Amino acid sequence: MVTNSMTELKTNQFFCRSFFIIDCELAYYLCKYSFNDERRIRIMDNSTITTISIRNFKGIEDLQLNAKKLNAIIGKCGSGKSSLLDAIRFALTGKAGKEVIRKGCREASVVLRFSDNSTIERIRRTSENISKCNGKSSTKRSLDEFLTARNMNPCWIESLCSVDWFAGLSSKDLNNFFMTILPLRAKAETVVELVAQLDKDLTEKKEKYLMEEILKKQEIFSFNDLANGYNTAYTVRQELKRKYNEMLPRCTFNETVPAKTREDIEKELNNISQVEAAEKEYSKRLKEYASSKKQHDLAIKRLDEMKKELDTYSSCKKPKEETKTQAEADRKLFQVHIKRTNEYIGTINSTLDLLKKNLGQSG
16 A cells, blocks of 8 residues: 655655646646745645545555645555545545455445645445534535535536546646636735746845735735736736837838038028927917907997997988078177277276376375
């Protein structure tokens, strides 16, 4: 029978080989560097099988197997590899015929102990199957709930134990399968260290920024998270590359730009100065036009007001010609009387002056 010492491989070697088939370079390197540096990636505690106990199952008489670091089973044909797999499947699904009972024995039993110290036990007798959970008899429903709480679906496990099922997987499905069964976690520090190894131009400032951005999301990353992030980054990079290829022809000259002499540059500068002067003159004329237009608008407004005022006198009638002639004659006569009156006043004033003079001499 294969012993634990024969089947245990170094964890980093196993995972490195496993991730060769996963189309995610980041995940492979993360696993490689993390384990080589003795930074163990966290595994979901309650779904880890720590001990496998088998009695009188097929060719196995009594086996106590420490599965904490068990990664692969190797051995020659007939050494019991398939029997061990069938025993685990029996413990997880409860499916096994009476032929699994070792010859000469009354029953076969398999016990799986998990890292949280919980157990599941299956006993196969000639006429019945007995299932126990944590040492107590259990129903199929309670056992299914027990396994589901540990991310184990009995139907899925049944398919998983089939070689044909593995053979029919595509590369993509196989990749998704490994992402599902390896619920591994890596700390943000490990991710940053990995990036530093892959990117030789990573400065201390960039490393600090990368750490801050990672911690904004979450402290622990799974391989599936990293794979999704890698795929997203790849999609964004492809889109940026496409846009770059579209813009590149627009940014490329068909011919080399000819060198310009000093005279050509001075001529162009002179032309620019003339254009600037013309622009200033145009701005000046534009302001003058705006001022003239404003005055014109005010004049039009005043004209409209005067027209309205003129319309208020539309009821006035032109006087008769005889009335006008009579008024002019009266005005002339009035002017004649005024003239005569002024002459009389002048004569009176002269007489008064003469009297004053004579009176003065007599006194």
